Amino acid sequence: MKNAIKIFKQGLDKWVSIENVSRPDGIIERCAVEYLQKALAYMENVTVVSATINTIGRYDMGELPPQTDLPDFCDVRIQEKTQGGNIANIIVWLPLNWNQRFFGTGGGGNRIDINWSYMETFRVMTLPRAIQNGFAAAVSDGGNQDPRHFEWGLNEETKELDWELIKNLSYRSTHSMTVIGKAVTKAIYGTEPLYSYYQGASGGGRQGLTEAQRYPKDYDGIWAADSAINWSKFTMNCIWPFLVMKEYNNFLSYKKLDAFNDAVIAEFGNSNGFIETLDVPEFDPNKLVGKQTDDGIITETDATVMKKIWEGPRTSTDEFLWYGYRPGTITWGEDQRQFGAIKYMRTDDKDVPVVLPICKAYIGSWLLRDPDWDWTTLTVEQFEELFQLSVNEFTEISSDNPDLTAFRDNGGKLLLSHGVNDELIPSDGTIDYYNRVLKQMGGEEQVLPFLRLFYTPGNGHTNVTTNGPGLCIADGMIALMKWVEEGIEPDSIETVRYDFSAKKVISTNQVDIYRKNSSK
Numbered sequence: 001m002k003n004a005i006k007i008f009k010q011g012l013d014k015w016v017s018i019e020n021v022s023r024p025d026g027i028i029e030r031c032a033v034e035y036l037q038k039a040l041a042y043m044e045n046v047t048v049v050s051a052t053i054n055t056i057g058r059y060d061m062g063e064l065p066p067q068t069d070l071p072d073f074c075d076v077r078i079q080e081k082t083q084g085g086n087i088a089n090i091i092v093w094l095p096l097n098w099n100q101r102f103f104g105t106g107g108g109g110n111r112i113d114i115n116w117s118y119m120e121t122f123r124v125m126t127l128p129r130a131i132q133n134g135f136a137a138a139v140s141d142g143g144n145q146d147p148r149h150f151e152w153g154l155n156e157e158t159k160e161l162d163w164e165l166i167k168n169l170s171y172r173s174t175h176s177m178t179v180i181g182k183a184v185t186k187a188i189y190g191t192e193p194l195y196s197y198y199q200g201a202s203g204g205g206r207q208g209l210t211e212a213q214r215y216p217k218d219y220d221g222i223w224a225a226d227s228a229i230n231w232s233k234f235t236m237n238c239i240w241p242f243l244v245m246k247e248y249n250n251f252l253s254y255k256k257l258d259a260f261n262d263a264v265i266a267e268f269g270n271s272n273g274f275i276e277t278l279d280v281p282e283f284d285p286n287k288l289v290g291k292q293t294d295d296g297i298i299t300e301t302d303a304t305v306m307k308k309i310w311e312g313p314r315t316s317t318d319e320f321l322w323y324g325y326r327p328g329t330i331t332w333g334e335d336q337r338q339f340g341a342i343k344y345m346r347t348d349d350k351d352v353p354v355v356l357p358i359c360k361a362y363i364g365s366w367l368l369r370d371p372d373w374d375w376t377t378l379t380v381e382q383f384e385e386l387f388q389l390s391v392n393e394f395t396e397i398s399s400d401n402p403d404l405t406a407f408r409d410n411g412g413k414l415l416l417s418h419g420v421n422d423e424l425i426p427s428d429g430t431i432d433y434y435n436r437v438l439k440q441m442g443g444e445e446q447v448l449p450f451l452r453l454f455y456t457p458g459n460g461h462t463n464v465t466t467n468g469p470g471l472c473i474a475d476g477m478i479a480l481m482k483w484v485e486e487g488i489e490p491d492s493i494e495t496v497r498y499d500f501s502a503k504k505v506i507s508t509n510q511v512d513i514y515r516k517n518s519s520k
Contacts, residue, residue, distance in 0.1 A: 005099050005134065007481050012120040012464070012496065012505075015474040016133040021097045028053055028096070030188050031074035039187035045081040046180060053096075059128065067116060067128040072096045076184050080176055084164025086143030090177050092136065092184045093127045099134030102185050102193040104178050104211075104219065106139075106204025108462075109228075109358055110150060112173055113141040114204065121464040121498050123225050123417075123473045125199040136193065138181030142173035150361035151371050159369040170397045171214050174207045178218045195484060199477065201225040201462040202425065209399040212414050216407035221484040223415040223476050226422055226462050230429045232394040233322045236387045237426055238341045238359035240324065241309045241331070243378055245353065248305050253351050254332045254344050255295035260306050263288055264327045272497075274328065274458025274468040278420065278514070280428070281327045285310075312426065313387065316380045321387050323428040329421040329460075340423040367393070400433055402440040404451065414451040415480045415490070417471055419459030427455070431514075438516060453514040454493055469495035469509050 006017040029035070037048040052075050059067040078090040105125045107114040116126040130137030143165055146152035153161050178196075186192045198219045200208045205227030211218050228234070245251045265273055268281045275281060285303040308314070312324025325331045325341065332342035332353075343354040355375055364373030367386055378386075407414065418430040434453050441447050458468015471493060479490035491513055497506040 007478055009474045009478060009494075012472040012474055012498075013129050014133060015478050016099055016135075018097055018099050018134045023096050024098075024189055024191075026190075027074070027188060030190075031076070031094075036076065036184065036187055040180075040183055043080075043180065043183070047079045047081075049077040049079055051076045061116065064115070069132065070128060071131055071134075073131050074188055076188075078180055078184070080140075080143075080180065082143045082164070082168055082172065082176070084143075084162070084167075086165055086168060088140050088143040088168065088173055088176065089145075090138060090140045090180055091127065092138045092181050093131050094136040094185060094188045095131040095134055097134060098136060098189055100189075100191075100194045101135050102182055102196040103130040103135035103137040104174070104181060104196070104198040105130065105137055106174065106198070106200025106207040108201070108203045110153075110169060110203065110362075111141070111144060112169055112203070112207060113139050121472065121500075122201070122462055123199075123464070123471055123476060124201045124204065124462060125473060125477075129473065135197075136181070136185040136189070138177050138184070140173050140177035142168040144168070150358045151365040154365040154369055154371060156371055161366065161369070166397070171210045174211060175215045175218060178211070178215070195220045195481075197221045197223075197477070197480065197484075199223040199225070199473070199480075201227075203228045205229070206231060206397070206399045209414075212404055212407040212412060213399060213401045216404075216410045216412060219412060221413045221415070221480045223417070223480050225417045225471070225476070226419055226425060226427075227399070227416070227430060228425055229398065229433050230322070230400050231398040232390045233387070233398070234425055234429050235359065235362050236383070236390055237313055237322055237324065238356050238424075239363060239375060239378070239383070240313045241342055242353060242355055242375065243380065243383055244305055244308045246376060246378070247380060248301055250299075250301045250305050251353055252302060252305055253295040254342075255293050256298060256302055257306075257330075257332050257342075259291060259293045259298060260285055260288060261328065261330055268328065272458070272467050274421065276457050278455060278457060283327045313383070315384045321384070323426040323432070325423065325426055326421060326428070329423055331423045362390075400436075402433065402436040404437060404441065408441070408450045412450060413480065413483045415476060415483075416451065416453040417476065418453075418455055419461060419465075419468070419470055420455055420457045421459060421468060422461045424461045431455070434514070435516060444515060448513070449489070452490055454511050455514040456495055456511050459495075464496045464498045466497060466499060466506070469497045469507070469511075471511070472496050 004019045031051045033048045055072045074094040076092040080088040196219045205224035208222045208224035268275045285306040288298045291298045313321035331340040344351040365371045418427045459470035464470045475494045479493045482488040492510045
C-alpha cells in the first residue's frame with residue numbers, strides 16, 4: 001500500500017512527514033546477508049558484507065560527533081569489484097518506516113563519498129539526513145580508500161595515473177551505487193521505489209550532472225548545487241590568484257583584499273553586505289590607489305593584481321581562458337581554516353598565502369605527475385600549457401555536456417543552483433553551462449519544463465550564510481519533489497539567512513529562477 005507522505009518544511013534539513021505507515025512483513029528478516037546475497041546473485045561483482053538492524057537511534061562516527069535522532073533502519077554494506085580491480089564500498093541505509101523513495105548521495109572535492117557530519121545549514125544530502133526523511137539511500141567510495149586526500153590519482157613509483165579509479169570518480173561508481181542501491185531497496189521492501197532522487201553539492205553536484213548526462217533513467221529528480229562543473233577548467237582557477245601575485249612579486253595581504261572588497265560592497269552592495277543584482281560589478285580597483293589600510297597603502301600594482309584576479313585565467317596574450325571570482329566575493333581568510341580559495345598562514349610575523357592542497361595536488365600530481373611540484377616555479381606561459389593539458393586529459397570528469405535530450409525525454413527534472421559569490425568554484429561557470437544547454441536544447445521555452453537554475457546573490461559555497469541568503473536542503477528538495485511528483489514547476493524557492501552565533505534563521509526571502517540576461 002502506498003504510504004501517505006506530506007512534504008513541508010520542518011527544519012533546514014527536514015521536509016518529509018510519513019503518515020499511516022505499516023512496515024512490510026518480514027522486513028527485519030530480509031535485512032540479512034544470506035537473503036540479500038541471494039537477491040543480488042545476478043550481479044556478478046557484488047558481495048554483501050553485512051546487514052544489520054540499528055535501533056539505538058545513533059550512529060557512531062569515530063573521532064567525529066555521532067549521528068543522533070536516527071530512526072530504526074537496516075544498515076547494508078556492499079563491496080563491488082569495479083573495472084580495474086578496485087573494490088568499491090557501498091553503504092545502503094533503509095529506514096524501517098519507508099517513504100517509498102530512493103535517494104542517491106554524492107561526495108565533494110575529488111571524492112565521491114563525503115563526511116556525513118554536516119551542520120543543518122549545508123545543502124548536502126547525507127545518509128543520516130536521508131533516512132530521517134524516510135528515504136532509502138546509498139553512498140559509495142568509488143573504490144578509493146587511498147589515505148592521500150588529493151594526490152590519490154598518481155602512483156608515485158611509476159608516475160602513472162590510475163585511470164580506472166579516475167573513471168570511477170568521473171561517472172562509473174555513482175551509477176553503480178544507484179543500480180545496486182535500488183536493487184537492495186527492492187530486496188528489503190519487496191517493491192521498487194516510486195521515485196528516485198539525487199542531491200549533491202560541489203563535487204557531488206558534478207556527480208548529479210553526470211548522472212543526468214550519461215544515465216538519464218537513474219533518477220526522476222536531480223538537484224546539483226554549487227557544482228564542480230567544467231572540472232578541467234575551473235580547477236586551474238584556484239592557482240591563478242597566486243600566479244598573478246607571484247608574477248608581479250606582489251602578494252596581497254588579506255587586509256588589502258578586505259579593503260578592495262569593502263569598496264565594492266560600498267558601491268554596489270546593500271545594508272546586509274552583499275550585492276543583490278546578478279550582473280558582474282564593474283569596479284575599477286585603481287580607485288583605491290593611495291588608500292591607507294592596516295597593512296600599508298594600496299599601490300598601483302596592488303590594483304593591477306586585484307583586477308587580474310577578478311578577471312580570472314588569461315593567456316600570456318591576455319585571451320580569456322576561464323572565469324575568475326566575482327568582485328564582492330570573499331575568497332580569502334586569516335588562516336587555513338577559513339573557507340575560500342586563498343588561505344593565509346602566519347609565518348615569521350608575516351601572513352603568507354597558501355595554495356589549496358587540492359589545487360596543488362591536481363596540477364602537481366595529476367597533470368605533471370610530480371607530487372613535489374613547486375608552484376612558485378610556474379609561469380603564465382606554463383599555466384596556459386597546463387590549462388590546455390587539463391582540458392585535454394580530464395574532460396570526462398567535467399560533466400559539462402549540454403545535451404540533456406535523453407534525460408528530458410525520460411521525464412527527469414533537473415534543479416541547478418549556485419551561490420553567486422561562491423568562494424571556491426566561480427559561479428559564472430554554471431551560467432556558462434546553462435547558456436550552452438539553452439543553445440543545444442532550443443532556448444528557454446524548451447529547457448524550462450525540465451531544467452531550472454536558481455542563482456542566489458551574496459551566497460557562498462554549499463552553505464546558508466549570514467549575509468547573502470541561500471537555499472537550504474529542505475527548501476530545494478521540497479521544490480524538486482513537488483515538481484517531480486505533483487507537476488508544480490518551481491518559479492521561485494525560499495532562501496534563508498542564518499545567524500551562526502545564535503544558531504537560528506535571521507530571515508527568509510525568495511529567489512526567482514534565473515533567466516538568460518537576468519539582472520535581478
